[in-house]
Amino acid sequence: MATSAREHAHAPAPSKTGLWSWLTTVDHKRIGILYGASAFIFFLIGGLEALLIRWQLRIPENNFLSAEAYNQLFTMHGTTMVFLAVMPLSAMLFNYLIPLMIGARDVAFPRLNAFSYWVFILGGLFMNASFLFNAAPDAGWFGYANLTSKQYSPGMNVDFWVIGLQILGVASLAAAVNFFVTIINLRAPGMKLMRMPMFVWMSMITQVLLLLAFPVITVALVFLLTDRMFGTGFYIPAQGGDPILWQHLFWIFGHPEVYILILPPFGIVSEILPVFSRKPLFGYAAMVFSGAFIAFLGFGVWSHHMFSTGLGPIADSVFSLTTMLIAIPTGVKIFNWIGTLWGGSLQMKTPLYYALGFIALFVIGGLSGVMHASPPADLQQTDTYFVVAHFHYVLFGGAIFAMVGGAFYWWPKMFGYMLREGLGKVQFWIMFIAMNLTFFPMHYAGLHGMPRRTYTYVAGLGLDWLNLVETIGSLGLAVAFTLFMVNIFVSFRGRKANPAPADPWNGATLEWSIPSPPQEFNFPEIPTVEGRDPLWTAKRKHGGPLPEPKRVDGSNIHLPNPSYWPLVTAIGMSIMLIGFMAGGLPVNLIGVAILFFGAFRWAFEPTG
Amino acid sequence: MSHADAHAMHPPTATGLDTRKLAIWTFIGSECLFFASLISTYLVYKGKSLVGPLPHDASQCMLDGRMQQCEGVFEIPLVTFGTAVLLFSSYFVVKALSGAQRGNRKQLIGWLSATVVGGLFFVGMQVYEFYHFFHKGLGYTTNVFSASFYTLTGFHGTHVTLGVIWLSTVLVLAIRGKLPPEKALNLELAALYWHFVDVVWIVIFPVVYLMK
Amino acid sequence: MDGTSTPAEGHTHPTPALYLRIAVVLFVLTALEVGAYEVARRESPAGLAAIVVPLIVPILLVLSAGKFALVAMFYMHLKQDSKIFSGLFVFPLLLAAVIIVALVALFSVVHLVP
Ligand SMILES: [Cu+2]
Numbered sequence: 001m002a003t004s005a006r007e008h009a010h011a012p013a014p015s016k017t018g019l020w021s022w023l024t025t026v027d028h029k030r031i032g033i034l035y036g037a038s039a040f041i042f043f044l045i046g047g048l049e050a051l052l053i054r055w056q057l058r059i060p061e062n063n064f065l066s067a068e069a070y071n072q073l074f075t076m077h078g079t080t081m082v083f084l085a086v087m088p089l090s091a092m093l094f095n096y097l098i099p100l101m102i103g104a105r106d107v108a109f110p111r112l113n114a115f116s117y118w119v120f121i122l123g124g125l126f127m128n129a130s131f132l133f134n135a136a137p138d139a140g141w142f143g144y145a146n147l148t149s150k151q152y153s154p155g156m157n158v159d160f161w162v163i164g165l166q167i168l169g170v171a172s173l174a175a176a177v178n179f180f181v182t183i184i185n186l187r188a189p190g191m192k193l194m195r196m197p198m199f200v201w202m203s204m205i206t207q208v209l210l211l212l213a214f215p216v217i218t219v220a221l222v223f224l225l226t227d228r229m230f231g232t233g234f235y236i237p238a239q240g241g242d243p244i245l246w247q248h249l250f251w252i253f254g255h256p257e258v259y260i261l262i263l264p265p266f267g268i269v270s271e272i273l274p275v276f277s278r279k280p281l282f283g284y285a286a287m288v289f290s291g292a293f294i295a296f297l298g299f300g301v302w303s304h305h306m307f308s309t310g311l312g313p314i315a316d317s318v319f320s321l322t323t324m325l326i327a328i329p330t331g332v333k334i335f336n337w338i339g340t341l342w343g344g345s346l347q348m349k350t351p352l353y354y355a356l357g358f359i360a361l362f363v364i365g366g367l368s369g370v371m372h373a374s375p376p377a378d379l380q381q382t383d384t385y386f387v388v389a390h391f392h393y394v395l396f397g398g399a400i401f402a403m404v405g406g407a408f409y410w411w412p413k414m415f416g417y418m419l420r421e422g423l424g425k426v427q428f429w430i431m432f433i434a435m436n437l438t439f440f441p442m443h444y445a446g447l448h449g450m451p452r453r454t455y456t457y458v459a460g461l462g463l464d465w466l467n468l469v470e471t472i473g474s475l476g477l478a479v480a481f482t483l484f485m486v487n488i489f490v491s492f493r494g495r496k497a498n499p500a501p502a503d504p505w506n507g508a509t510l511e512w513s514i515p516s517p518p519q520e521f522n523f524p525e526i527p528t529v530e531g532r533d534p535l536w537t538a539k540r541k542h543g544g545p546l547p548e549p550k551r552v553d554g555s556n557i558h559l560p561n562p563s564y565w566p567l568v569t570a571i572g573m574s575i576m577l578i579g580f581m582a583g584g585l586p587v588n589l590i591g592v593a594i595l596f597f598g599a600f601r602w603a604f605e606p607t608g
Numbered sequence: 609m610s611h612a613d614a615h616a617m618h619p620p621t622a623t624g625l626d627t628r629k630l631a632i633w634t635f636i637g638s639e640c641l642f643f644a645s646l647i648s649t650y651l652v653y654k655g656k657s658l659v660g661p662l663p664h665d666a667s668q669c670m671l672d673g674r675m676q677q678c679e680g681v682f683e684i685p686l687v688t689f690g691t692a693v694l695l696f697s698s699y700f701v702v703k704a705l706s707g708a709q710r711g712n713r714k715q716l717i718g719w720l721s722a723t724v725v726g727g728l729f730f731v732g733m734q735v736y737e738f739y740h741f742f743h744k745g746l747g748y749t750t751n752v753f754s755a756s757f758y759t760l761t762g763f764h765g766t767h768v769t770l771g772v773i774w775l776s777t778v779l780v781l782a783i784r785g786k787l788p789p790e791k792a793l794n795l796e797l798a799a800l801y802w803h804f805v806d807v808v809w810i811v812i813f814p815v816v817y818l819m820k
Numbered sequence: 821m822d823g824t825s826t827p828a829e830g831h832t833h834p835t836p837a838l839y840l841r842i843a844v845v846l847f848v849l850t851a852l853e854v855g856a857y858e859v860a861r862r863e864s865p866a867g868l869a870a871i872v873v874p875l876i877v878p879i880l881l882v883l884s885a886g887k888f889a890l891v892a893m894f895y896m897h898l899k900q901d902s903k904i905f906s907g908l909f910v911f912p913l914l915l916a917a918v919i920i921v922a923l924v925a926l927f928s929v930v931h932l933v934p
Contacts, residue, residue, distance in 0.1 A: 108627045173638060181631045184904070187622040211634065212912055215642035216919075222759065223649070230748060232755035234649070240658040240752040248923060249645060299915060303926070312929050600777075625902055633905045637912035644916030648923040665861070688854050692847060695887075699843035702895050706836065803896045810887045813850075814880040818857040 024562035026110035027520060031117050032095030033414065038121050039088035045128065046080035047481065049073045051474055054438075058471035060459035070455035071138035072157070076128075078141030079161065082261065083168050084124045086395065089403050090264035091120070094179050094203050096414060100511035100518065101197045103188025103527045108181040110560045111602060116175035118570035123167030126574065130160035137161030140453060142254060143224070145235030145246035150228050159581040162225050166577050169214050169221070176210035179203065188510075190529035194288070197509045198281055201288050202267030205295045206260050212299070213256035220249035229580055244309055251302035259298045261395060263291060265402030266333060269355045272409055273337055275505050276352035277344025280533055283336040290329035290336075297326045307375040308382050316375045323373035330366055334359065349505065350424035354405025357432050361397025365390055368443065383453075386446025392439040404431070404484070412500030415492075416517045423487040427480050434476025441466040441473075502549050508533035515549050521557040563605060569598030632797045636804045643808050646760040650816060657751035661744055664820050681741050682817055690733035691813050694768075697726030698806045701775070701799045708782070708792040716787065720779045720795070723802070727772040734765045757816065764812060767805045774798045842894050846887055853883045 025031060053073050056065040065073065095113065099106055107113050130136040135156040139148045148158045183204045187196070196204075223234035224246070233239020235246050274281045281287060303311055303319040311319075337359055346352065368390040372378045381387055404427075412418050445466045450457060457463050491498065503512040510527060511518075513535055531537055539546055576591025621627055664680035700723040707715030738758070746754045778795050781787045787794060859869045860876040872879065893899040898906045 108631065177631050177634050177638070180634050181627055185621040185623055185625060185627045185630055189622075191622070211638040212641050212915060215638055216645045219642060219645035219649070223755075226748075226755065226759065232749045232759075233752055234755055239749075240653070240656045241755075242652070242656070242927070245649065245652060245927075248926065249649075252645075252919060299919075311926065315926055315929060603777075623902070623904060625904060630904070630908075633908040637908045640909075640912040640916040641919070644919050648920045651920065651924050652927045684854065684857065688850070691850060695846045695850065696843060698891060698895050699839060699846075702839050703836070706839075800896055803891055806895075807888050807891050810884055810891065814853050814884045818853055818880055819877055820861070 024564045028095045028107050032092045035088050036092035042084035049077040054471040054474040057467045067455045072136035075137045086261050104186040109178050111566045112178050115566035116171045118567045120171035122574040127164030145243035176207040180207040195532050198270035199267035202263045205291050206263045209256045209260050213253045217253035251305045255302045256298045265399045268402045268406040272351045272355040273340045276347045279344045282339030290332040293329040307378045327370050351405045351409035353428040354401050358401040365393025384446035385442040385450045389442035412504050413516045417495035418498050419491045427483045431480035434473045437473025441469050508536045521554040524552045565598050565602035650756040653752040653756045657753040661746045681744050693726050694730045697723045708795045711789045771802045849883050849887050
């Protein structure tokens with residue numbers, strides 16, 4: 001990026017490096033990198049929490065952790081991985097890739113994009129600041145009422161959770177509006193909806209889910225907040241409230257949230273498989289419609305998380321049916337991925353390893369998921385390690401494998417150098433084996449009746465060796481991610497010797513048509529698209545690989561000015577919400593004042 | 609390079625639709641689910657309050673452990689008046705927008721001021737209503753009716769207030785002569801938000817106030 | 821979807837008279853809502869009121885839906901604007917309605933179980 005020679009023609013040239021340039025950046029690529037770096041750090045924190053949990057459970061009746069500490073760790077592990085790791089890792093890719101893939105210079109609202117990032121990082125830091133007060137959230141990542149009531153959780157723990165999630169929700173909603181509009185409106189000429197790369201399609205569906213699901217948890221959290229702060233009784237039976245309402249509202253959000261986590265990885269895999277099979281994605285239209293169908297059905301299945309609350313036979317049947325139905329479009333996707341590989345000339349590069357790992361592990365997770373769709377089976381499995389096994393196959397075997405594959409795939413584009421293939425493949429095998437060692441025995445532990453979220457277990461129930469194997473597996477996962485960091489370090493050190501060309505993998509999508517890393521303006525000229533896989537078309541027409549694109553002077557290209565008002569507004573927003581927990585009304589009002597001040601300056605500053 | 613040039617350089621959008629207008633509609637779609645959650649809660653908790661006061665008169669209601677005559681807190685005439693004002697303010701902003709689009713500054717400023725006044729009146733009505741209910745013994749935490757009612761209508765009122773602030777900002781622009789016809793979109797966006805707040809009330813009014 | 825760009829602003833807008841007529845209709849529908857409410861709360865309804873009482877909920881919903889549609893179609897210009905905007909509004913609206921109905925149903929069904 002330092003090599004960009006672009007200057008502003010009509011504004012003082014902003015400095016391109018240093019802290020200030022990052023605090024005021026509105027460049028989607030830089031914001032993407034900020035998201036990625038932050039999310040990876042949170043991922044490591046969440047991973048550390050998981051290791052502590054596993055270390056406690058490695059032997060029966062262990063007292064390495066107290067019950068209280070254990071509660072905080074599993075709550076923060078879940079909350080961190082969902083809201084602070086997987087979602088922002090997706091946000092990194094939305095930011096970095098969507099404008100490049102649709103042939104745009106930036107997102108629709110660059111400053112709103114910066115605002116989303118700052119709100120996200122403030123929310124994440126706030127949530128983790130709870131550890132400093134020894135009051136990390138401890139009521140589980142889905143914070144069931146009435147465990148979260150003031151009566152049963154008198155400390156600040158749940159307050160951190162409620163307010164932290166509320167802040168993070170603002171970030172997600174702002175980003176969702178931005179990316180949805182970006183995809184609809186900023187596509188390059190000829191980039192019709194049915195020509196968009198599958199990652200962009202899955203991202204767009206994800207934004208729709210975010211837009212429709214997050215308002216619901218916002219309301220659920222508002223009720224919890226007023227119950228705790230002002231004494232209302234939304235979830236308190238003694239005041240006429242109903243704790244089950246929380247479960248409904250949470251899962252109306254929570255099930256679509258699962259697809260918010262997994263659809264972007266579906267998109268990643270759908271980009272990797274065709275490129276390394278050397279043939280177009282099989283069943284493009286079926287992939288699009290199955291994704292949309294999954295998202296649509298995703299709003300009609302939420303009560304499968306609540307069979308054990310006694311919904312009655314009618315509701316049980318309806319939600320069981322819709323849940324089983326959702327397996328059909330998911331199966332369509334899996335067959336299409338296999339169809340893409342079928343007969344392809346497979347290039348066994350690192351990203352393909354992870355994409356193949358994804359398919360295998362996600363199928364296992366999907367199958368155990370369909371098992372929970374049956375209420376009688378679910379009553380046996382719910383709240384046991386069987387469920388833990390299921391969603392780790394989906395989210396670790398699925399989402400994380402795809403993310404790591406995506407990291408190997410797009411790293412050269414983002415940073416201009418290749419990651420080491422050999423180390424990447426070693427990491428894959430360690431990850432693949434360790435992942436199964438960690439999570440496969442959980443199926444058995446769960447069916448033997450081992451409950452989730454209990455800090456220990458007694459010896460002699462047949463759980464001892466299963467848990468020991470799981471802990472050994474989790475250490476293997478730690479090794480795998482250490483190797484990933486070593487790979488980044490070693491590759492960075494050797495970046496001069498291993499620079500990335502514009503198109504290292506023979507890619508099909510537009511991001512590979514520009515230098516690695518891209519210049520600030522992305523495309524010197526907005527491309528015109530004539531079909532799917534535009535770069536393959538161009539190469540075919542050209543009769544071979546395209547010449548390496550040159551870095552050009554873009555001083556005549558109009559780009560938005562940097563701005564610090566998104567940061568100010570984000571700080572105001574966070575202070576306003578934190579006021580509910582500390583300082584009360586004066587702090588709320590200070591937050592509102594900063595929020596309005598920032599928003600007005602933002603609205604009226606020249607955008608360049 | 610002037611700002612007008614800068615705007616002219618924005619490439620045409622893929623759909624031909626204005627990006628900001630698309631964003632406000634996307635946001636409005638999202639808000640539907642926000643109010644749906646609040647309204648659902650109000651309805652789910654209907655008749656679940658353990659103590660009074662309650663919204664409507666009832667000859668037989670179970671309160672404090674015994675059947676008795678209960679008096680409702682709702683003042684239908686007052687809220688009907690507020691509802692009408694909010695509805696008309698939607699009409700006012702339509703007039704203001706057509707004034708802005710045709711470059712009729714008098715029409716723009718007049719009707720937009722009327723919209724802001726209408727919005728302020730509605731907020732005032734709501735503040736008075738809350739105050740009145742409070743004096744009838746209906747605190748925020750009194751029962752699940754009061755909690756869900758105040759949260760739902762309070763959030764709606766917050767939206768009205770934000771709408772008033774937004775429209776006032778546009779009004780200031782208009783008075784300063786910074787809202788020429790080619791920038792009428794600045795008002796159109798605020799007007800769309802304002803109409804949305806109005807249609808939410810069109811749902812709340814019968815569902816909350818008129819259904820027993 | 822790409823071909824559905826809208827006519828420019830200020831083009832094919834309904835007349836001012838139509839806007840005013842809609843305002844009047846909105847007012848009348850609101851009056852009907854309140855009227856239906858007043859009729860339904862009488863102690864011993866007879867004649868017309870006897871029909872209104874059992875139908876009060878559907879009557880109010882229909883009147884309210886009518887007002888909603890008028891504002892959305894004309895004041896929010898959905899009738900003449902791009903279908904994309906209508907989609908962005910109508911789809912979440914349907915989902916919102918389904919969720920409200922589902923939650924109310926779920927809580928009343930649970931109530932039947934002793
Ligand atoms: Cu689910």
